[in-house]
Amino acid sequence: MTVLSNDILYAALNELSVGIIIIDEQQRLVFFNKWLSDCSGKELDDEEGKLLSDIFKQYHDSRLSSACEAALTFGLPTRLSHTFNPTPLPLYQKHFIGDERYLIQQQVSVKNIANNNGKPLCQIVIDNVTHMVKKEKTLQKLADDNKVQRKKAEVANRAKSQFLANMSHEIRTPINGVLGMLTLLADTQLSKTQQHFSKLAKISAETLLSLINDILDFSKIEAGKLEIEHVEFNLAECIVDSVQAMSIKAQQQGLEIIIDTTELSDDFVIGDPSRLTQVITNLVSNAIKFTEQGEIVITVSLKEKSSTQLTLSATVKDTGIGIPEQKCADLFSAFTQVDASTTREFGGTGLGLTIVKQLCQLMGGDISVTSILGKGSEFTFSLDLGKSTHVIPALKKFNQQTVLVFATNSKQLSLLNKQLSTWELNVAISSIDNIKRESDELAKNDYALLLIDESVSKTALIKLIDILSDVNAVKPHVIIMTTISNENNNSLYLNQLLKSGFCQKVTKPITPTSLHNKITQAFDSTHQPLPVKSAVVNQANSELMQNSTELTKILLVEDNRINQEVALGLLRKIGHQADVAKNGIHALALVSERQSTQPYKLILMDCQMPEMDGYQTTMAIRTELKYQASSNVVIVAMTANTMKGDQEKCLAVGMNDYLAKPINPSLLAEKLSFWLSKPN
Amino acid sequence: MPNNLTPLEIDALTEIFNIGIGRAANSLNQMVSQTVDLTIPEIEILPNKDAINKLDIDNSVEISAVTQQFSGDFNGQALLMFSKENGLQLVSLLLGNKIPIEDLSELEQDSLVEIGNVILNACFGTVINFLESSIFIEMPEFIQGNLNKIFTYSSEQDWSLYIKVKFTLPSEKIAGHISFIMDITSLEIFQESVRKFVFGITSKAQG
Numbered sequence: 001m002t003v004l005s006n007d008i009l010y011a012a013l014n015e016l017s018v019g020i021i022i023i024d025e026q027q028r029l030v031f032f033n034k035w036l037s038d039c040s041g042k043e044l045d046d047e048e049g050k051l052l053s054d055i056f057k058q059y060h061d062s063r064l065s066s067a068c069e070a071a072l073t074f075g076l077p078t079r080l081s082h083t084f085n086p087t088p089l090p091l092y093q094k095h096f097i098g099d100e101r102y103l104i105q106q107q108v109s110v111k112n113i114a115n116n117n118g119k120p121l122c123q124i125v126i127d128n129v130t131h132m133v134k135k136e137k138t139l140q141k142l143a144d145d146n147k148v149q150r151k152k153a154e155v156a157n158r159a160k161s162q163f164l165a166n167m168s169h170e171i172r173t174p175i176n177g178v179l180g181m182l183t184l185l186a187d188t189q190l191s192k193t194q195q196h197f198s199k200l201a202k203i204s205a206e207t208l209l210s211l212i213n214d215i216l217d218f219s220k221i222e223a224g225k226l227e228i229e230h231v232e233f234n235l236a237e238c239i240v241d242s243v244q245a246m247s248i249k250a251q252q253q254g255l256e257i258i259i260d261t262t263e264l265s266d267d268f269v270i271g272d273p274s275r276l277t278q279v280i281t282n283l284v285s286n287a288i289k290f291t292e293q294g295e296i297v298i299t300v301s302l303k304e305k306s307s308t309q310l311t312l313s314a315t316v317k318d319t320g321i322g323i324p325e326q327k328c329a330d331l332f333s334a335f336t337q338v339d340a341s342t343t344r345e346f347g348g349t350g351l352g353l354t355i356v357k358q359l360c361q362l363m364g365g366d367i368s369v370t371s372i373l374g375k376g377s378e379f380t381f382s383l384d385l386g387k388s389t390h391v392i393p394a395l396k397k398f399n400q401q402t403v404l405v406f407a408t409n410s411k412q413l414s415l416l417n418k419q420l421s422t423w424e425l426n427v428a429i430s431s432i433d434n435i436k437r438e439s440d441e442l443a444k445n446d447y448a449l450l451l452i453d454e455s456v457s458k459t460a461l462i463k464l465i466d467i468l469s470d471v472n473a474v475k476p477h478v479i480i481m482t483t484i485s486n487e488n489n490n491s492l493y494l495n496q497l498l499k500s501g502f503c504q505k506v507t508k509p510i511t512p513t514s515l516h517n518k519i520t521q522a523f524d525s526t527h528q529p530l531p532v533k534s535a536v537v538n539q540a541n542s543e544l545m546q547n548s549t550e551l552t553k554i555l556l557v558e559d560n561r562i563n564q565e566v567a568l569g570l571l572r573k574i575g576h577q578a579d580v581a582k583n584g585i586h587a588l589a590l591v592s593e594r595q596s597t598q599p600y601k602l603i604l605m606d607c608q609m610p611e612m613d614g615y616q617t618t619m620a621i622r623t624e625l626k627y628q629a630s631s632n633v634v635i636v637a638m639t640a641n642t643m644k645g646d647q648e649k650c651l652a653v654g655m656n657d658y659l660a661k662p663i664n665p666s667l668l669a670e671k672l673s674f675w676l677s678k679p680n
Numbered sequence: 681m682p683n684n685l686t687p688l689e690i691d692a693l694t695e696i697f698n699i700g701i702g703r704a705a706n707s708l709n710q711m712v713s714q715t716v717d718l719t720i721p722e723i724e725i726l727p728n729k730d731a732i733n734k735l736d737i738d739n740s741v742e743i744s745a746v747t748q749q750f751s752g753d754f755n756g757q758a759l760l761m762f763s764k765e766n767g768l769q770l771v772s773l774l775l776g777n778k779i780p781i782e783d784l785s786e787l788e789q790d791s792l793v794e795i796g797n798v799i800l801n802a803c804f805g806t807v808i809n810f811l812e813s814s815i816f817i818e819m820p821e822f823i824q825g826n827l828n829k830i831f832t833y834s835s836e837q838d839w840s841l842y843i844k845v846k847f848t849l850p851s852e853k854i855a856g857h858i859s860f861i862m863d864i865t866s867l868e869i870f871q872e873s874v875r876k877f878v879f880g881i882t883s884k885a886q887g
Contacts, residue, residue: 063710074808076801077748077819083775083791084711107790109819129787136785 019091019126025072025119027052027065036126039104040090041097056089064088064124067110071122080108082129089126105130157222164219168212175212176662178205180566183665187573209662214351217278221358228362232388233273235302235312236261240511242277243284243298247509250288251483256295256409257284257509262418263301269310270386275359280314282352283379287318291376294319297411302385310385311365317378323371331369332357356381395516397424398523404428406460407453407481412510416451419512423519425449447476449522454482454494461493477522478503481510553601553676554578557587557617558638559609567604567638567663574669578604584612588620588627595629602675605655607639607646614639615653622654634675638663685725685871692878694723697843700806704799711794712774717848718799724842725871728861731840732827735857737763744768744784745823745830746796750804752815753873754866756838758803760796760845761830761857767792770847770854793822799845803858811873831861839867 004012013020014034022031029047037044042055052068053060063085067078080088087103096102107127115121182202190198220226240259247257280298287296300314323331332353353367360367364384371377403425407413413429420427428447452464480494482505494505506518554571556578558564564580571578579600581587587603594600603621607614618635621627636657637650647658657671685693697720705718724734737743744767746760762770771784771792784792797820807813823830841860846853862870 074805076804077817079794079797079820081790081794082787136787
C-alpha cells in the first residue's frame with residue numbers, strides 16, 4: 001500500500017462534502033475539515049485545542065456529547081438520526097452563517113478512532129440531509145393533501161346525492177300528474193291514432209317515473225339516507241306477490257315462471273318487505289328482459305343464522321342471453337351495463353343491479369352472479385331477516401289421495417311433485433309423450449285429481465276430454481294451470497273442459513296457497529254447481545247500480561287541481577262519485593254540512609295542503625264535538641311522501657288507512673270496497 | 681457443547697443487562713415525547729438454530745433489524761429484530777405520528793437505526809463495563825428481509841445469546857428480540873467472563 005503524505009490526506013479530508021471533527025479524550029478539538037469550517041464560519045487555526053463545548057455552546061450536555069463520551073470511554077459507536085436530532089451543531093449553508101433559514105439538517109455518526117499510541121480519539125462525521133428532509137416533507141404534504149382532497153370529494157359527492165334525492169322527489173310529483181291524466185285520457189272517446197299516441201305517452205311517462213325512482217333510491221343510498229324497516233310480514237306471500245306482478249309480461253313473451261318456496265321453513269319473518277320486493281322485482285324483470293324463450297326459476301330458502309336471525313338465500317335463474325364472464329364483476333357497479341349497446345337495446349339506467357347489491361348489503365347480505373354466455377344467468381342473493389313468533393297453521397294434508405299431473409316443463413313437474421308430496425298427496429307424473437299410456441291408466445285408475453298444464457299438446461288435451469267424458473264411474477276433479485292472459489291455441493278445448501263443471505283453473509305462476517285452495521275447493525265442492533257464483537256477481541252489480549243514485553258517500557280532500565281530476569276520474573272508473581274539498585277547512589265545512597242529512601262514509605285525505613293539512617283535519621274530525629256525528633268516518637290518507645314513518649304518522653293522528661301517490665287504481669278499488677262494505 | 685451457565689449465572693446476567701437496558705430507556709425518553717420503559721424478561725444461551733425458533737416469527741414475515749458487528753475478545757454480530765409491523769408501530773409511536781405509516785421513509789428508517797443503536801450500545805456497554813471485556817464495535821446498519829436473510833452471520837455451529845426486550849409505551853406493548861450471534865470459541869470466552877464476574881460478586885458478598 002502506498003503511504004500517503006499528510007498533505008495529501010489533509011487535502012482529501014478538506015475536499016469531502018461531509019463535515020469531519022476529531023476530538024481528543026478531553027473532548028478538545030484536534031481537527032475539523034474545510035466543509036465544517038465553511039458551514040460553521042470558524043477557522044481551525046482559531047479553535048484548535050479548545051473544548052468542543054466552548055466552540056459550540058449547544059454541544060454542552062447534548063446527546064452528541066454523551067455519544068462522544070461513550071465512544072471515548074467504551075469505544076461504542078453512535079448514530080444520531082435526523083429525526084431525533086435535526087441540528088446537533090449550528091451549521092449553515094456556506095455564505096449564510098447565522099441565518100436560521102439556512103440551517104443545515106444533519107445526520108451524525110460518532111466513532112472512536114483506533115490509535116496506536118493508546119490515547120483514544122473520537123471522530124464526528126456530519127452528513128448534510130437538508131435536501132432529503134425537504135423531499136420527504138414535500139412527499140408527506142402531498143400525501144396529506146391527497147387525503148384532504150379525497151375527504152372533500154366524498155363530502156361533495158354526498159351533497160350531490162342529497163341534491164339528486166331532493167330533485168327526484170320534486171320531479172315525481174308532476175310525472176304523477178301526467179300519468180294520472182293519461183290514464184283518464186285513455187278512457188275518453190279517442191280515435192285509433194289518438195289512442196296509440198296516448199298509449200305511447202303513458203309508456204314513456206312510466207319509464208321516466210321508474211328511472212327517477214331508480215335515481216332517487218340510488219342517491220338515497222349514496223347519501224346514507226335509506227333506512228331498512230323491521231316489520232313482520234309473510235315471506236312466501238311477499239315473494240310470490242312480487243313475482244306474480246311481473247308474470248303477465250313474462251307469459252306474453254311465452255316464458256314459464258316457476259317459484260319454488262318449498263324450502264321456506266318460516267312463514268312470518270321480520271324485515272323490510274318493500275325492499276325485498278324491490279330486489280326480487282329488479283332481478284326478475286331483468287331476467288324477463290334478457291330472456292327470449294325458456295323459463296325463469298325463482299328458488300328461495302331460509303337458513304338459521306342465530307337464535308333470532310334467519311338468512312334468506314334466493315336464486316333467480318333464467319335461460320336468457322347470459323353475460324360474458326369477465327363482465328360479471330362489473331355488473332353491480334353504478335352506471336355499467338354489459339356494454340353500451342345493451343343500454344340502447346334494452347333500456348334502463350344501469351342502476352338497478354347497483355341498487356339491488358346495496359340493498360342486499362344494507363340488509364346484511366350480498367349478491368353474486370354466475371352466467372354462461374348464450375345459456376343464461378343465475379343471480380344469487382342473501383339477506384338477513386329476523387325470526388317472528390307469528391306462525392300460521394300448516395296447510396291441510398290430503399290424506400294420500402292420488403293426483404295425476406300433466407305438464408311439459410320438467411322443472412315445473414319436479415316442483416309440483418315436491419309441493420304436492422308435502423301435502424301428503426300421491427303424485428303420478430305424466431310425461432306427455434306417453435299420453436296414450438297415461439290415458440289408459442286414467443281409464444283404469446281412480447285418480448282423485450288431474451292437474452293439467454294448459455300448454456300440453458292439443459292431441460293430448462282432446463284425448464283427455466274424451467276419456468273424461470267416457471268415464472262412467474266417479475270422475476276425477478280437474479285443475480288446469482293457465483297463464484293469466486289465457487290466450488292459447490288450446491283455449492277452445494280448455495273452455496270446454498272448464499264448462500264441464502268439475503273443472504277449475506289456477507293461474508300460473510303456481511303458488512302453494514293458490515294451488516292448495518283450489519285442491520281444497522275441488523275436493524269440497526263435489527256437487528256445487530258453478531252458476532251460483534255468477535248469480536252472486538250479478539247481485540253485487542245491481543247493488544252497485546242502486547247505490548250510485550244515492551248521495552255521494554265519499555269526500556275527496558285535495559288541494560292540487562290536477563290531482564283532484566285524477567282521483568275523481570279513477571273513482572268514476574270504479575263506479576264512485578265524490579265531493580271535493582280543496583283544503584282542510586273546506587273539508588270540515590262539508591263534513592258538518594252533511595252531518596244532519598247523510599254523513600260521509602269515507603274521506604280520501606291528502607296530507608300536505610295549505611291552510612289546514614290532512615293531519616290537523618283528521619284530528620279535528622276525530623276529537624272536536626261539532627263533528628261528533630261524523631267522528632267514525634273512515635279516513636284514508638293519500639300522500640306522495642313515501643318516506644318511512646309517513647304511514648305511522650297517518651295512523652297516529654287517527655286515519656284508518658293509507659294510499660301512496662301515484663294512486664294505484666286497483667289498490668284504490670280494493671281499499672274502497674273493503675272500507676265501504678264495513679258496517680259503521 | 682460449551683458448559684452451560686448455571687441458573688444463578690443466568691440470573692446475574694439478566695440483572696446486569698436490565699441495568700444497561702434501563703440506561704437505554706433513559707436515553708430514549710430524552711429523545712422522544714413518549715415515556716418508554718424497557719425490560720429484559722428473558723435471557724438464554726442456545727444454539728443459533730434454536731434461537732431462530734425462539735423469535736416465533738414466520739419465515740414469510742418481513743423483519744426490520746438493526747445490526748452491529750463486534751470483534752475483540754469475542755467475535756460476532758448483534759441483532760435487534762422487530763417484525764416489520766412492530767418496527768413501524770414503534771417508530772410511529774416514538775415520533776408521535778397520529779396516522780399509521782405504511783412504510784419507513786429513508787429518514788424514518790434512520791430513526792429506527794438510532795433506536796436500535798441506543799439499545800444495542802446499552803448491551804455492549806454492560807458487557808464491557810461489568811464483564812470487563814475488550815471488544816471493538818462497528819457502526820449500526822439497517823437490514824430488512826425475512827429471517828433467513830437477517831441471520832446471515834450464522835452457521836449451524838454458531839451460538840446465540842438471546843435476549844428478549846419488551847418496550848412498554850403508555851398505549852402499547854411492543855416486543856423486540858436481541859441476538860448476539862457468536863462462534864463457539866467466542867461463546868466459551870463470554871461464558872468464562874460471566875462466571876468470573878459472578879464469582880467476583882459472590883466471593884465479595886461472602887467475604
